[in-house]
Amino acid sequence: MTTAQHLAEQWPGERPEAARRLLLAAVDSFSSRGFHATTTRDIATAAGMSPAALYIHYPSKAALLAEISRHGHATTLALVEQAVAGEGDPRARMRELVEQFTAWHARGHTVGRIVNYELRALPEADFAEVAELRRRIEEAVKQLIEEGVAADLFSVAETRTAARAVTSLGIDVARWYNERSSESPEQLGSRYGDLVLRMLGAQVD
Amino acid sequence: MTTAQHLAEQWPGERPEAARRLLLAAVDSFSSRGFHATTTRDIATAAGMSPAALYIHYPSKAALLAEISRHGHATTLALVEQAVAGEGDPRARMRELVEQFTAWHARGHTVGRIVNYELRALPEADFAEVAELRRRIEEAVKQLIEEGVAADLFSVAETRTAARAVTSLGIDVARWYNERSSESPEQLGSRYGDLVLRMLGAQVD
Numbered sequence: 001m002t003t004a005q006h007l008a009e010q011w012p013g014e015r016p017e018a019a020r021r022l023l024l025a026a027v028d029s030f031s032s033r034g035f036h037a038t039t040t041r042d043i044a045t046a047a048g049m050s051p052a053a054l055y056i057h058y059p060s061k062a063a064l065l066a067e068i069s070r071h072g073h074a075t076t077l078a079l080v081e082q083a084v085a086g087e088g089d090p091r092a093r094m095r096e097l098v099e100q101f102t103a104w105h106a107r108g109h110t111v112g113r114i115v116n117y118e119l120r121a122l123p124e125a126d127f128a129e130v131a132e133l134r135r136r137i138e139e140a141v142k143q144l145i146e147e148g149v150a151a152d153l154f155s156v157a158e159t160r161t162a163a164r165a166v167t168s169l170g171i172d173v174a175r176w177y178n179e180r181s182s183e184s185p186e187q188l189g190s191r192y193g194d195l196v197l198r199m200l201g202a203q204v205d
Numbered sequence: 206m207t208t209a210q211h212l213a214e215q216w217p218g219e220r221p222e223a224a225r226r227l228l229l230a231a232v233d234s235f236s237s238r239g240f241h242a243t244t245t246r247d248i249a250t251a252a253g254m255s256p257a258a259l260y261i262h263y264p265s266k267a268a269l270l271a272e273i274s275r276h277g278h279a280t281t282l283a284l285v286e287q288a289v290a291g292e293g294d295p296r297a298r299m300r301e302l303v304e305q306f307t308a309w310h311a312r313g314h315t316v317g318r319i320v321n322y323e324l325r326a327l328p329e330a331d332f333a334e335v336a337e338l339r340r341r342i343e344e345a346v347k348q349l350i351e352e353g354v355a356a357d358l359f360s361v362a363e364t365r366t367a368a369r370a371v372t373s374l375g376i377d378v379a380r381w382y383n384e385r386s387s388e389s390p391e392q393l394g395s396r397y398g399d400l401v402l403r404m405l406g407a408q409v410d
Contacts, residue, residue, distance in 0.1 A: 169373060
């Protein structure tokens with residue numbers, strides 16, 4: 001799957017086609033030039049529109065960044081919560097969580113970089129909203145670890161540090177993964193699943 | 206230790222004081238504004254100099270980025286190679302490696318972000334040089350893992366993936382760590398040391 005296809009799937013037909021084109025163009029511009037060096041004119045041009053047409057949909061490039069970031073984080077949280085609420089014991093659910101989380105960051109590495117590295121460029125209210133989504137992602141991972149510890153299936157000295165390490169490992173995939181990587185997103189997810197279960201001292205039946 | 210102190214230690218008195226001031230100002234500007242949105246004038250002003258005075262030392266802002274990146278990577282490689290060549294069996298040396306690597310990225314998170322996220326902004330020749338340093342860092346980690354596997358002390362399915370995970374975990378510390386983090390760089394290093402040894406299936410005596 002190409003990055004463009006992956007992005008297109010992230011913003012399906014719920015919104016005006018023009019807004020979708022602007023989001024894709026913004027992702028492109030932010031990732032190649034960085035948020036600060038991108039102008040609204042760059043984004044409008046890449047989307048085949050005038051700056052005036054852009055402003056109909058988004059008041060600023062920060063509003064586009066906020067939309068990308070909110071959507072990226074909300075999708076990630078949904079994926080994590082689905083894995084946590086899934087079938088099986090905490091080991092099986094943690095494996096599912098890490099597989100999905102890792103593959104998602106590999107597939108969506110372009111968006112992943114933007115939403116993780118341009119956090120400080122968000123307007124204050126958007127930052128607060130995204131920070132809350134991030135807190136909930138980490139909290140969900142931490143609770144699953146605690147559930148595993150309570151069931152004597154995991155053995156972890158510091159659940160907060162372990163939860164941080166699990167999410168950190170997945171997030172950093174967006175930094176180094178690219179289409180030339182020798183592992184598919186799914187392969188990498190599966191291998192990271194093994195590594196994380198060991199890291200959590202998972203009991204093997 | 207403040208970021209400024211940490212940076213000052215990274216560029217001790219080997220070079221003209223003006224060049225050192227420019228490097229510190231560049232780190233400051235790149236980290237707050239991003240590389241692309243920073244001008245040479247911004248850097249010169251932050252260093253209390255004229256743009257003309259900057260050009261005596263560095264021909265461009267990219268040359269400053271290259272110097273920061275090269276130095277950061279060379280220091281990291283030295284730290285990794287020292288741990289690999291150290292005392293003790295592969296478990297002891299891997300623990301030392303992870304402790305140092307993690308604490309380094311926590312302490313130097315400002316520089317760490319720049320050198321890891323602005324790689325693509327490097328001029329081609331500098332990029333090649335830094336890419337070679339990165340390859341050597343990962344290779345050193347991989348060889349230590351292989352040594353541990355050969356000695357039946359580690360058990361790892363894919364040494365390349367495991368080496369990637371070990372370095373990735375440490376590098377990502379620069380993204381999320383800040384002075385308000387509840388763990389000191391050394392504490393975090395020690396906890397990550399435990400997690401990584403488990404990840405590598407290290408035998409406990």
